[in-house]
Amino acid sequence: MPPLRICVNSQTPLVRFNITPEELARRYGKLRTPLDLGHLTEGRDYQFTPGGVTRMVFPLIKRMLREGILEDAHWVSLNPTGPEEVQADGITLHHVSLARERMRGYGYVKELIWGIVHGIPLDLGSAAQILWQDEFSDYTYYNRLSAERIIRLDRRHDFDVFYIHDFQQLPIGSMLRTLKPKVFRWHIPFDASMIPKGWRELLSIYFNSYDMVIVSCKKYLEALKAFGYAGEARYVYPYIDPSPYAKPTEVEIAELCRGLGIREGDRVVLVVARLDPMKGQDRAIRAIAAVAEEIPNVKLLLVGDGSFSSSRQGIGLSKAERWAGELRALAKGLGVEDRVIFAGHLAQDQLNAAYARCDLTVLPSIREGFGLVVIESWLYGKPAIVTSKAGVAELIEDGRNGLLFDPDDPIDLADKISLLLLDRERARVLGENGLATSKRCLIDRGVMEESEIILGMV
Amino acid sequence: MAISPDFGPLYPIVSFAAIVLVTWIIARSLSAIIGRLFSRVAPLLAIHAKRIAWVSIWSIGIIFALEQLGLRIDLLLLIVGLLGAAAIVANVDTLRNLSSKYFSDAYVPFKVGDLIKVCGQSGKVIEINPMSTILLTENEELVSIPNSIFLREIVVNATPHVWKEVAIPIVIDSRIDLAEFESEVIKSCNKLRLHLDERFPPIITVKSREPKSTSLVLTLMIKDPDRKEGIISEVNLRVAEIIERMGRKRR
Numbered sequence: 277m278p279p280l281r282i283c284v285n286s287q288t289p290l291v292r293f294n295i296t297p298e299e300l301a302r303r304y305g306k307l308r309t310p311l312d313l314g315h316l317t318e319g320r321d322y323q324f325t326p327g328g329v330t331r332m333v334f335p336l337i338k339r340m341l342r343e344g345i346l347e348d349a350h351w352v353s354l355n356p357t358g359p360e361e362v363q364a365d366g367i368t369l370h371h372v373s374l375a376r377e378r379m380r381g382y383g384y385v386k387e388l389i390w391g392i393v394h395g396i397p398l399d400l401g402s403a404a405q406i407l408w409q410d411e412f413s414d415y416t417y418y419n420r421l422s423a424e425r426i427i428r429l430d431r432r433h434d435f436d437v438f439y440i441h442d443f444q445q446l447p448i449g450s451m452l453r454t455l456k457p458k459v460f461r462w463h464i465p466f467d468a469s470m471i472p473k474g475w476r477e478l479l480s481i482y483f484n485s486y487d488m489v490i491v492s493c494k495k496y497l498e499a500l501k502a503f504g505y506a507g508e509a510r511y512v513y514p515y516i517d518p519s520p521y522a523k524p525t526e527v528e529i530a531e532l533c534r535g536l537g538i539r540e541g542d543r544v545v546l547v548v549a550r551l552d553p554m555k556g557q558d559r560a561i562r563a564i565a566a567v568a569e570e571i572p573n574v575k576l577l578l579v580g581d582g583s584f585s586s587s588r589q590g591i592g593l594s595k596a597e598r599w600a601g602e603l604r605a606l607a608k609g610l611g612v613e614d615r616v617i618f619a620g621h622l623a624q625d626q627l628n629a630a631y632a633r634c635d636l637t638v639l640p641s642i643r644e645g646f647g648l649v650v651i652e653s654w655l656y657g658k659p660a661i662v663t664s665k666a667g668v669a670e671l672i673e674d675g676r677n678g679l680l681f682d683p684d685d686p687i688d689l690a691d692k693i694s695l696l697l698l699d700r701e702r703a704r705v706l707g708e709n710g711l712a713t714s715k716r717c718l719i720d721r722g723v724m725e726e727s728e729i730i731l732g733m734v
Numbered sequence: 735m736a737i738s739p740d741f742g743p744l745y746p747i748v749s750f751a752a753i754v755l756v757t758w759i760i761a762r763s764l765s766a767i768i769g770r771l772f773s774r775v776a777p778l779l780a781i782h783a784k785r786i787a788w789v790s791i792w793s794i795g796i797i798f799a800l801e802q803l804g805l806r807i808d809l810l811l812l813i814v815g816l817l818g819a820a821a822i823v824a825n826v827d828t829l830r831n832l833s834s835k836y837f838s839d840a841y842v843p844f845k846v847g848d849l850i851k852v853c854g855q856s857g858k859v860i861e862i863n864p865m866s867t868i869l870l871t872e873n874e875e876l877v878s879i880p881n882s883i884f885l886r887e888i889v890v891n892a893t894p895h896v897w898k899e900v901a902i903p904i905v906i907d908s909r910i911d912l913a914e915f916e917s918e919v920i921k922s923c924n925k926l927r928l929h930l931d932e933r934f935p936p937i938i939t940v941k942s943r944e945p946k947s948t949s950l951v952l953t954l955m956i957k958d959p960d961r962k963e964g965i966i967s968e969v970n971l972r973v974a975e976i977i978e979r980m981g982r983k984r985r
Contacts, residue, residue, distance in 0.1 A: 413921045450939070474933050
């Protein structure tokens, strides 16, 4: 089969820009369009957006280009501060911009949808009303703007397939009036019981406008079918490219520990997640407070900052800052402020050092679409204690390659942390078995499965 | 004394061309006036009225124009009439189906994708062509129903929620920002939510794109069938106002 042309669409952009296009022009002179990312400096001018877009979608498209499955890739996303077109590793990034007032309405609706789907207790009656509020017209506006951009690009590049990512973009399928295959990837949890009755008909229309829906685990697939989606659907476990997760040097580990105040004898429990109440860092802090009574040298290392939505370059919602404040207050209230380390965003080398240094990792999310950080920790042979409400829980045989816990029970989590900190042999075995399981979530398998789906459709 | 230009032997040709030109201008102007008059209240009626006006004016114009060329119009009309009658007799079934298609477009309440029952047959409408409507039955058989049947027989549309559905065709200038227009229409329709099914917010679908215009369909789900006509007319009015406002802004 000849190589394909793909159009990817996600809300979250691959790169966040630290400066405006005007500042870029002042710094580098007149820049060509599309702007080549290779001419800029990572960290100073831009940074890759943390999360699934960078860890999963980007490596997938790069790999498909490299293997000749794709000949051309375009990626449309929301990026109010970025240049209109950017070239990154053979992929052309197209950025959609939204005016501030529209952004506010759009952000409000998408946060509400996200919260409902993740089980944040809201008044479901008022949730249904959102479809009739002006903010919903901003949500539709953003999606139509993206769809129109995709349609214009399709006229120019004649794509073979459209790959739409995540719940924010769900209406795009119904807006793309095309007979070409449309694949939708739903990354967050799917539990029909969480969806308000008033949303069901509309969501059903949106889902059924796709030719294929991919979800992150078996459980979500069953739920999607029971919900009434009549088209083709598959589950593909999310995956990562293991190559950036190199073994850090002793110097790198020592540097990280020095910077974060971790001493040699400390037992380190690592949580890698963006700062968001849904990620359950509060559960981990409560558990650490209980563990500290038995193991005084325990430290909780919280890695991560806000999401694209929380960022200055993104939608500008101040969720992450608020949450960080609450977590600090909680740690202080429990008397463990000296045992909780807020590391913020770490560069890849530092993150690798954190994985290598920790004793175990915890995924404490209240609800989690999948949980790729568990796979990352397995790559370092570290045992993981995982919320039973995450998609990745499907891969865990409790007691063999990890431990499961109820996110509403911090004592259960505390007991399991103590168990692994005190029983090093058990921790080692769990980590080793985890490493073996991680192969099910590596990019080779992901590329194979996703290519099979895409090629099967075209 | 009136002075008329002397075109000599070219006079009939010049008159013919002038009448054709005047006919074209009248047909175009009248179509535009009818379009403006009806588009606010009944876009579908506007399309039919424009078609009728266009055909009538051109028929009269052509007769006058041909007369200028010295042709015997009475004989011409007789020949055309006889040929027409012969064609009607020979193709009565075809014409019945064609005209039924024309009327059923406007008056029969089903569209492609609906589940219907007619003359003991039931299935999903997968095609409506000028001659017939094709149903796909549950046994995966194709059933062709001549269009004329739909004006004579009782048709049951068994599509879920079908009585609620109101599809309003909209045509906008392609220079109008579609995202902005859609957002304005949604906001405007939200004000009528008391009369709409809360589970189905207004949805706009793009049906076709031409270089100069974009055809859309606004789908609403009403709560009470008695209010259908009132809602259609109110929404048409609101949409026309938005188009006008956005057009002004663009200018």
